[in-house]
Amino acid sequence: DAGVIQSPRHEVTEMGQEVTLRCKPISGHNSLFWYRQTMMRGLELLIYFNNNVPIDDSGMPEDRFSAKMPNASFSTLKIQPSEPRDSAVYFCASSLGAADNEQFFGPGTRLTVL
Amino acid sequence: DAKTTQPTSMDCAEGRAANLPCNHSTISGNEYVYWYRQIHSQGPQYIIHGLKNNETNEMASLIITEDRKSSTLILPHATLRDTAVYYCIVRVANAGNNRKLIWGLGTSLAVNP
Numbered sequence: 001d002a003g004v005i006q007s008p009r010h011e012v013t014e015m016g017q018e019v020t021l022r023c024k025p026i027s028g029h030n031s032l033f034w035y036r037q038t039m040m041r042g043l044e045l046l047i048y049f050n051n052n053v054p055i056d057d058s059g060m061p062e063d064r065f066s067a068k069m070p071n072a073s074f075s076t077l078k079i080q081p082s083e084p085r086d087s088a089v090y091f092c093a094s095s096l097g098a099a100d101n102e103q104f105f106g107p108g109t110r111l112t113v114l
Numbered sequence: 115d116a117k118t119t120q121p122t123s124m125d126c127a128e129g130r131a132a133n134l135p136c137n138h139s140t141i142s143g144n145e146y147v148y149w150y151r152q153i154h155s156q157g158p159q160y161i162i163h164g165l166k167n168n169e170t171n172e173m174a175s176l177i178i179t180e181d182r183k184s185s186t187l188i189l190p191h192a193t194l195r196d197t198a199v200y201y202c203i204v205r206v207a208n209a210g211n212n213r214k215l216i217w218g219l220g221t222s223l224a225v226n227p
Binding site: 004042043044045048056091093102103104105106107108 | 150152156157158159160201214215216217218219220
């Protein structure tokens with residue numbers, strides 16, 4: 001299995017632009033998580049889905065952030081408009097339903113907003 | 115907020131055992147202790163988890179005190195590749211829709227040659 005796939009790996013954009021991060025979970029996993037990591041705040045859960053349904057989005061910073069999971073094999077995290085304080089590494093992780101003791105993380109997307 | 119306390123950093127000599135402590139004094143009876151690690155520039159990686167019995171796998175051993183208020187992750191023969199940030203997390207396992215892990219700042223382990 002290829003593991004969790006994220007794209008792009010690096011993104012540099014200017015303030016005000018729309019940013020879309022993509023994630024493909026491990027096949028067969030039915031939970032998907034979006035995290036953000038910064039030096040100041042560490043690793044923060046933004047939102048997670050179970051069976052493609054958003055379960056908890058309390059970590060989403062504000063209305064500029066939105067996430068979708070249109071099917072079991074794809075999810076997006078969108079920031080519109082982007083701001084310099086959104087600069088961080090964004091990780092996607094997936095886990096397998098009832099045996100969800102282990103979350104498998106992707107390599108992350110390093111976002112820089114100028 | 116994170117419900118665990120870990121030292122900020124630790125050092126270990128290559129080939130020696132690395133013992134990483136974690137305090138979780140407010141742990142509930144149905145909460146498990148999980149350990150993950152994050153090697154520089156990579157996503158976190160699951161290591162091990164346990165409820166109250168000691169656990170061992172190919173990566174590490176987890177020792178949980180009898181009162182469950184603290185635990186220790188043991189890397190029996192640390193190598194340079196074990197240099198990473200180690201996170202101790204408590205969470206209810208198989209918690210239906212509540213699969214959130216609350217991450218602290220972890221322990222930065224440096225394995226020295």
